[in-house]
Amino acid sequence: MGEDYKSMWMELGLDLDGHDALLNVLAQAYNDIFLSQKDRPETMSYFDFVMSEVHGLRIRELLEEKKTGRKIIGSYCVFVPEEIALAANATLIGLCSGADFATDEVEKLLPRNTCALIKSSFGFKLGKVCPYLESADMIVGENTCDGKKKSYESFKSLVDNLYIMDLPQVKSEQGRELLKNEYFRFKKAVEELTGVTITADSLKDAIRTVNAKRAAVHRLSLLRRHDPAPISGLDALLANQIFFYDNPARFTQSVNAICEELEKRVQKKDGAFPAKTVRILLSGCPQAVPNWKLPAIVEQSGAVIVGEESCVGERGCRNLTDDSGNSVDEMMEAIIDRYFKIDCAIFTPNGERIDHIKEMSKTYRADGVIHYGLQFCQPYLMEAIPVERALEKESIPCLRIETDYSMEDAGQLTTRVEAFIEQLR
Ligand code: SF4
């Protein structure tokens, strides 16, 4: 990344040495994992460019937006509705939390046995290495798992613009009511932040923008049903990751361009991997940038990932919002309905998720499922067992993986994944 971004990073208060170290690791990993792949779609070059400018051009764009008075809202969860932010003329950015950073400092504030995702969000703040976090005018923390909701109590001492959103844990009438109250409270807070009142027109436009983005990702996902799979799981995951911080309209256009190329590939039976390659569905915890460890191991071991049952994947972006309402209230109800369907493991009971995994296995013609659980993540690790049992009943093999962000277990994981792929063959 060019020298001229240095002053921008300094103005944001980043620690330049730590930030350089992070970018170097990121660039190396990207090179080794993504650029070394064979037979990539040409249109992936857009995403290569986005990644090469991840802390550069996109941050410059956001700072330009801020100069015009637009506010930036950072979020850690797919329950934070982008439609509401956009309708109030704000930009919503997903905060990654996909790498270990400043672990010693983090463990002064959090117990060692906290999941890597939460530790990473603290590490990026304590290490002052995330320009997105530093650009945000509001950071939304949500009460999902116990780890997150308790950690935000400490996080509050690190940032002065944390907004806490409460979320239901049960899919009941009362649960929906709670979500409704929280989304209306969030709407008010965003309007206060931006000074912009959401109107029926602005909300409809916002719903359409986000729907278009989700529809493009769905289109991409469905193309992965084909054998040979026209795109690698790594590249598809990358598109799902960039979903969270790119400009929505540009992202939609770029994903649709990939889809057009992939449609031609499907017709010609060109694939990212040969036909009859073992097909894996990945299910479990979200994989934020630059957490590419497990998918890289799977695909370097000779299988292809054909879907992600994850918040950085289909759990997070399936289901569009009904845009037919005529008033703000009607469209808010539609937003609540759409988000209330998210089957995160924080919900109890959460049978919908198991049904969705089974459905995805069939749709994407997966030979087996790898359940990815972050160490110390109780909701997903607990749910992994009923998931495995339900899949066994359908004769779908399942491998349960529990890991973190370090590379220490890479050898052991490779051995287990290779054995699983061999079994599927
Ligand atoms: S897994 Fe749950 S807590 Fe995490 S981003 Fe998804 S919905 Fe939010």
Ligand code: SF4
């Ligand atoms: S990975 Fe699990 S423990 Fe960590 S933040 Fe997500 S739900 Fe919570």
